[in-house]
Amino acid sequence: MATTALAFSGGAGITADEALSRLKEGNTRFVAGAAVTPRQDAARRHETTVGGQHPFATVLACADSRVPVEAIVDQGVGDVFVVRVAGNVANTDEIGTIEYGAEHLGVPLVVVLGHTKCGAVTAVVKGEHVTENIGKLVAPIVPAVAGVKNRFASADLDELINRSIEANVWQSISDMYANSPLLKKMAADGKLKVVGALYDIDSGDIHWLGEHPSNAKLLGN
Numbered sequence: 001m002a003t004t005a006l007a008f009s010g011g012a013g014i015t016a017d018e019a020l021s022r023l024k025e026g027n028t029r030f031v032a033g034a035a036v037t038p039r040q041d042a043a044r045r046h047e048t049t050v051g052g053q054h055p056f057a058t059v060l061a062c063a064d065s066r067v068p069v070e071a072i073v074d075q076g077v078g079d080v081f082v083v084r085v086a087g088n089v090a091n092t093d094e095i096g097t098i099e100y101g102a103e104h105l106g107v108p109l110v111v112v113l114g115h116t117k118c119g120a121v122t123a124v125v126k127g128e129h130v131t132e133n134i135g136k137l138v139a140p141i142v143p144a145v146a147g148v149k150n151r152f153a154s155a156d157l158d159e160l161i162n163r164s165i166e167a168n169v170w171q172s173i174s175d176m177y178a179n180s181p182l183l184k185k186m187a188a189d190g191k192l193k194v195v196g197a198l199y200d201i202d203s204g205d206i207h208w209l210g211e212h213p214s215n216a217k218l219l220g221n
Contacts, residue, residue, distance in 0.1 A: 016193035019056040019109040024208065026074030031204045039076025048078040055081040058101040060172065061113040062088045062120065066201045069113070073206070081107055087120030088112060089140040090172040095180050102183060102192050110183075110192065112176075113206070114169040115199040121145070121165050125157070144171035166209070169196040173212045177219065188219040 014022075029035050058081040061069050069082045081101040083094050090098075090112070101107040114121075123130060124141045144167040148160060155163070173194055177184045186192035196209035212218055 013054075014056050014108070016108040020111075020193070020195065020208075022075070023057060023073045023109075023111065024206075027072060027204075027206045029074045030072050035071070035074040037071075037074065037076065039079060044077045053078045053081075053105065055079055055101065055105060055107055057081070057109040057111060058083065058098055058107045059111045059113055060085075060088050060090060060094060060098060061199075062086060062115055062118060064115060064118065064201075066117075067113070067115050067199055072199060072204060081105060085137075086134075087118065087138055087141050087168065088114055088172055089120075089137065089168075090175040090179070091137075091140055092179075095176055095183070098176065099180055099182050102186055108192060110176075110194040111197050112169050112172045112194070113197045113199055114165050116162070116165065116201050118161075118165050118168075121168050122161050125149075125161050125164050140171060140175055141168050144168040166196075166198060169198065169209065170212055174214075174218060184219060188221060 026035075055078060057079075059069050059073075060083045061067055063084045063086045069084070070076070070080055073080065083097045085091075085094055098110055102110070120138050121141055121144075123134075124138050124145045130138065141164075145160075145164045148163045148167050152160065152163060173196060176194065177187070183192060183194070187194055193211070195211055198207045198209065199205075200207070
């Protein structure tokens with residue numbers, strides 16, 4: 001079955017592609033210094049208190065303080081269901097939260113958002129010593145980095161880090177599907193669209209990567 005989510009309206013009443021367009025338009029405003037910071041007043045707070053939350057997109061992002069998700073896509077209260085963790089990894093807690101957004105809130109779009117100068121990915125690339133808990137946290141990043149080092153053995157450190165940051169976005173999407181029958185089925189049925197993206201912390205621009213290069217294979221199509 002086709003993986004596009006064009007016909008599916010989520011909790012916010014819009015499709016995945018419409019949701020993605022909103023995020024892209026918001027980032028364009030942010031980069032241009034023309035952000036409107038919508039839906040952040042008392043009326044919006046009251047509306048979401050009484051009527052509940054109806055976000056139109058889920059964003060799995062890094063915990064890095066330089067990646068304030070709602071700000072960089074110029075959205076307001078109740079618009080984006082944000083999951084933040086070092087290295088934007090997709091492990092049990094993150095996947096469970098994303099499942100809640102998809103199944104219970106009807107969110108039609110998931111964006112896995114990596115970013116330049118990611119400390120978690122850099123630590124893995126450099127093989128830095130970390131605490132036991134941080135080691136467990138960044139373990140999902142290891143396969144992405146290993147794959148990059150294998151394919152680009154002659155690359156310098158900066159290139160390895162940059163390529164690993166992108167590879168880690170794809171790794172998180174792959175892990176999401178591999179460990180969530182619900183998300184995999186929703187994506188395969190066209191009820192959910194999952195895309196990758198990279199945020200440049202200097203320019204403010206988000207580079208939209210689209211669906212996983214092996215999306216059909218991951219979904220068993």
